[in-house]
Amino acid sequence: MSKTISIHSFRGGTGKSNTTANLAAQVAMAGKRVAIVDTDIQSPGIHVLFGLDEKKMGKTLNDFLAGRCPIEEVAFNIGEHVGDAQGRQALIGKDLWLIPSSMNSGEISKILRDGYDVNMMNKGLKTLRKALELDYLFIDTHPGLNEETLLSIVISDVLIIILRPDQQDFQGTAVTVDIARSLDVPAMRLLVNKALTRYDFDQVRATVEASYGVKVSGVLPLNEDMVDMGSADIFSLRYPDHPWSVGIKGVAQDILENL
Amino acid sequence: MKNLTGYLQGLELFEPLPEDMIRELARKFTTRSLEVGDVLFRQGQPSDALYIVTEGLIRIVIAGDEGEEVVNETGPGVALGQMTLIDMEPRTAGAVAAEFTILLVLSRDDFMEAFNRLPVQNQIQLREISRDLRLNYADILRQVPLFHDLPDEALKVLMNRIGRKRLERDEVLFNRGDVGDALYVIDKGWVKVIMHNAEGEELTLNQLGPGEVLGEMSLVDEVPRAAGVVALTETEVLWLTRDAFIEFLNEYPAIAQIMLRMLSQRLRFSISYIQQAIELSRKVAEGDYSFAKTEIEKSQSQIIGRGQSDESRVREMLAAFFSMVEGVQKREEELKAQVRMLSIQIDEVKRQEEVESLTGSDFFAELKASAKRIREQDDED
Numbered sequence: 001m002s003k004t005i006s007i008h009s010f011r012g013g014t015g016k017s018n019t020t021a022n023l024a025a026q027v028a029m030a031g032k033r034v035a036i037v038d039t040d041i042q043s044p045g046i047h048v049l050f051g052l053d054e055k056k057m058g059k060t061l062n063d064f065l066a067g068r069c070p071i072e073e074v075a076f077n078i079g080e081h082v083g084d085a086q087g088r089q090a091l092i093g094k095d096l097w098l099i100p101s102s103m104n105s106g107e108i109s110k111i112l113r114d115g116y117d118v119n120m121m122n123k124g125l126k127t128l129r130k131a132l133e134l135d136y137l138f139i140d141t142h143p144g145l146n147e148e149t150l151l152s153i154v155i156s157d158v159l160i161i162i163l164r165p166d167q168q169d170f171q172g173t174a175v176t177v178d179i180a181r182s183l184d185v186p187a188m189r190l191l192v193n194k195a196l197t198r199y200d201f202d203q204v205r206a207t208v209e210a211s212y213g214v215k216v217s218g219v220l221p222l223n224e225d226m227v228d229m230g231s232a233d234i235f236s237l238r239y240p241d242h243p244w245s246v247g248i249k250g251v252a253q254d255i256l257e258n259l
Numbered sequence: 260m261k262n263l264t265g266y267l268q269g270l271e272l273f274e275p276l277p278e279d280m281i282r283e284l285a286r287k288f289t290t291r292s293l294e295v296g297d298v299l300f301r302q303g304q305p306s307d308a309l310y311i312v313t314e315g316l317i318r319i320v321i322a323g324d325e326g327e328e329v330v331n332e333t334g335p336g337v338a339l340g341q342m343t344l345i346d347m348e349p350r351t352a353g354a355v356a357a358e359f360t361i362l363l364v365l366s367r368d369d370f371m372e373a374f375n376r377l378p379v380q381n382q383i384q385l386r387e388i389s390r391d392l393r394l395n396y397a398d399i400l401r402q403v404p405l406f407h408d409l410p411d412e413a414l415k416v417l418m419n420r421i422g423r424k425r426l427e428r429d430e431v432l433f434n435r436g437d438v439g440d441a442l443y444v445i446d447k448g449w450v451k452v453i454m455h456n457a458e459g460e461e462l463t464l465n466q467l468g469p470g471e472v473l474g475e476m477s478l479v480d481e482v483p484r485a486a487g488v489v490a491l492t493e494t495e496v497l498w499l500t501r502d503a504f505i506e507f508l509n510e511y512p513a514i515a516q517i518m519l520r521m522l523s524q525r526l527r528f529s530i531s532y533i534q535q536a537i538e539l540s541r542k543v544a545e546g547d548y549s550f551a552k553t554e555i556e557k558s559q560s561q562i563i564g565r566g567q568s569d570e571s572r573v574r575e576m577l578a579a580f581f582s583m584v585e586g587v588q589k590r591e592e593e594l595k596a597q598v599r600m601l602s603i604q605i606d607e608v609k610r611q612e613e614v615e616s617l618t619g620s621d622f623f624a625e626l627k628a629s630a631k632r633i634r635e636q637d638d639e640d
Contacts, residue, residue, distance in 0.1 A: 154630045178614045211603040
């Protein structure tokens with residue numbers, strides 16, 4: 001049975017897209033059939049990490065939502081098109097798909113103006129799970145608590161909230177956790193990202209868990225090397241021994257074993 | 260005084276007298292008592308008696324800008340007037356009772372009557388002793404570099420204008436901001452020149468010892484004292500009022516040259532102080548606190564010999580600076596420890612308000628209602 005996992009953060013800049021891409025890649029590396037849906041229609045970005053640009057992209061989630069094509073046609077098979085980035089070579093032959101959002105500004109403004117049929121999105125994802133025989137469907141959401149995000153929470157089996165260790169994120173995460181509980185999301189995890197290395201990570205984990213009553217799947221260090229690399233590759237595949245990569249693999253392990 | 264004869268034998272002035280004459284003179288002493296504030300003698304009056312304090316306290320005062328200034332206090336066992344008794348020199352200072360005081364008094368006439376009966380040879384000897392007593396005082400003055408090259412008659416003038424002040428350890432000579440109305444020369448002991456920083460911590464700017472001049476800046480520019488001075492040891496200072504000094508300066512311009520040399524030495528020392536403080540501040544700015552710990556172990560109040568270079572003297576005086584640096588380092592470490600221990604503060608009121616505003620919408624109600632159905636549907640597939 002497939003699991004839908006929404007990756008969310010209350011504010012932007014938490015490293016959500018990078019985390020989602022790396023997490024999905026690591027789960028795919030474990031031999032699972034995995035797809036990522038970029039529902040951050042307002043500001044899509046995850047495709048870049050997989051080497052996709054507007055030209056290579058072909059059909060997008062926007063085409064499906066506009067009724068122009070079935071969702072299967074949108075799924076881009078990453079295992080077959082890893083590109084030339086060093087880290088992504090590890091994904092050759094893996095079962096990993098990306099359902100990208102359109103980069104076209106006209107498409108973006110159209111969906112922002114008209115919205116989209118929530119039921120259609122839901123049905124599309126269901127179709128996708130079946131057609132690709134997915135083990136895990138990752139949803140990369142837009143930051144904040146808009147209607148699309150709330151929907152993605154409703155259709156998810158697991159909600160992973162990414163937060164940075166700062167007061168604004170703490171406050172917003174508290175609200176998100178309450179909302180998710182109100183919507184009876186079956187399982188929840190917190191992921192602390194961009195933690196300064198001078199923190200005691202065990203203490204951070206314990207404090208966050210105690211504050212929200214939610215299990216912390218990982219505390220990941222602020223990763224300057226990732227900034228250095230830009231968005232050209234899947235970091236944890238390129239630098240598997242880096243502390244950040246080790247952390248993200250731990251989160252993947254949590255998903256595989258417990259969720 | 261149980262054994263006046265024995266006491267008199269110990270005085271320089273009675274040294275050449277035969278014992279029977281001393282005994283005879285001892286019997287000539289009369290007793291006199293003074294109430295508080297009674298004047299024993301005035302500065303400038305010719306000496307007409309020798310006094311020995313047996314009880315109470317006598318203040319030695321000299322004329323200053325604003326009335327009389329106390330230069331010394333003497334208690335029981337001290338003889339007053341030895342120096343000037345024979346030659347009838349004017350008193351170098353006045354004497355006033357600070358408490359109820361009892362004195363033994365020997366009139367000059369009685370002393371001179373005995374003196375005249377002495378063989379001429381002894382009379383000469385006594386006159387020499389008397390002069391030596393005065394010259395001895397002049398010698399002390401001459402040891403002070405500032406007065407070193409003064410002619411004898413200048414020293415004699417000075418002797419009548421100069422005061423002497425004793426300081427106990429930690430006693431304040433003057434405070435920063437005080438009116439600068441006197442010049443001091445250290446005769447014995449050591450003092451520190453201090454300022455206080457904004458936190459009230461004491462900062463030692465310099466240490467000064469025998470022969471060095473204090474308070475010269477205020478004398479020249481009439482600005483209140485730039486720094487305070489506190490005794491590090493038991494200290495004796497000679498002092499001269501501003502007016503007396505200026506007058507003296509006019510009479511003996513050579514003093515000005517010596518003063519200039521001293522001021523320039525002080526200035527060089529200050530420059531060295533500033534240089535080192537800047538150098539150390541730069542280290543602090545770079546996060547290097549390593550020097551503070553080693554430096555701080557050297558005590559601030561220890562006396563630093565004059566043999567050392569200005570640089571090492573300055574370093575030892577920057578003790579307050581070093582403890583300040585240690586404070587900075589400690590605070591920084593505490594801050595680091597604080598950051599490491601993450602604490603989470605959530606505004607619960609704001610949290611509830613935001614949750615309510617989200618869950619209150621029609622969309623949310625609909626979504627919540629359909630959530631169960633959506634999930635069940637999924638499970639069926």
